[in-house]
Amino acid sequence: MRVKRHKNHRRILRFFRLTFGIQEPYHVLVDGTFLTHALQQRVHVKEQLPKMLEGRTTPMTTGCILAELRSLGDRALGAVVVSKGYYRVKCGHDENPVGASQCIREQIGKTNARRFFVATQDPDLRLQLRSVPGVPLIRLNGPVPQLEEPSESTRRLAKEGEERKRGPSDWEKPKLPELKAKEVLKEALAAKPKAKRKKKGPAVSPNPKP
Ligand SMILES: [Zn+2]
Known part of the structure; x- marks a missing residue:
């Protein structure tokens, strides 16, 4: 089971590397839902993500993710502490923090130009991010981190890219x-x-000739 999961992850990572140039060190935006779940399951995110992705991985947060966690009070205190230890992406909302999921969507934009992974347990955010091609999504299945299969829009764009290559x-x-x-x-x-x-x-x- 474990071996199969690793094999799947390798295949998915290879796909994102070849079609979207996503490579090490992997930059993973970790939201509050993921962190809270990880803490409940006693998953050490900073250790588990590199294991799962089999490569150098930097978990990242934003000021908005932190602000949202802080607003939840005591029940999110652990997540705040963990999140503060992550690299903080300059999200551009310093003056007016927005909701964490809106902030993440803005960091990803329309093309995920900065090649983030997103680790979230929020089904709505996941659904929205699936419509952006080239966003690898991570979630926890119980204590087990899983890399989601590339979304339909991701596969469609990859296919179009291949056709363009053949096109000329x-x-x-x-x-x-x-x-x-x-x-x-x-x-x-x-x-x-x-x-x-x-x-x-x-x-x-x-x-x-002579
Ligand atoms: Zn923000």
Whole structure:
């Protein structure tokens, strides 16, 4: 089971690496729902994420995630402490913190240009992030971290990318006979003077036979 899960994770990571250039060190935005769940399950996120992804991993937070956790009072105190130990992404909401899920969505944007992973237990946020191509999602299944299969929009964009790569050659194909004809014509034209030169060749040879 464990081996199979690792194999799955490797396949999914390979997909994200090849199609979206997501590679080590992995940057994982960890939200409050994930942290709270992790604490309940006694999962040490900072240790478990690199194990799961089999590579250098930096868990990250934002000021908004922290603000939301702080607003929950005592029940989120542990999560606040853990989150404070994470690298803090400058989210641009310093003056006016927004909800954690809105903040995360804004960091991801339309293309996930900064190549974040998102670790969340929030089904709504997950649903919204699935519509953005190229966002690897992590969740806890009990105490077991899992990397979600690439979403439909992610797979669609990857497929389009592949087709684009193949595209130009398909597009050039109709031109090929034309190009070939031009080449043949060029060769034919070049052949005539060449033939003449060839005839004259021995006369102007730089190394005449003694
Ligand atoms: Zn923010």
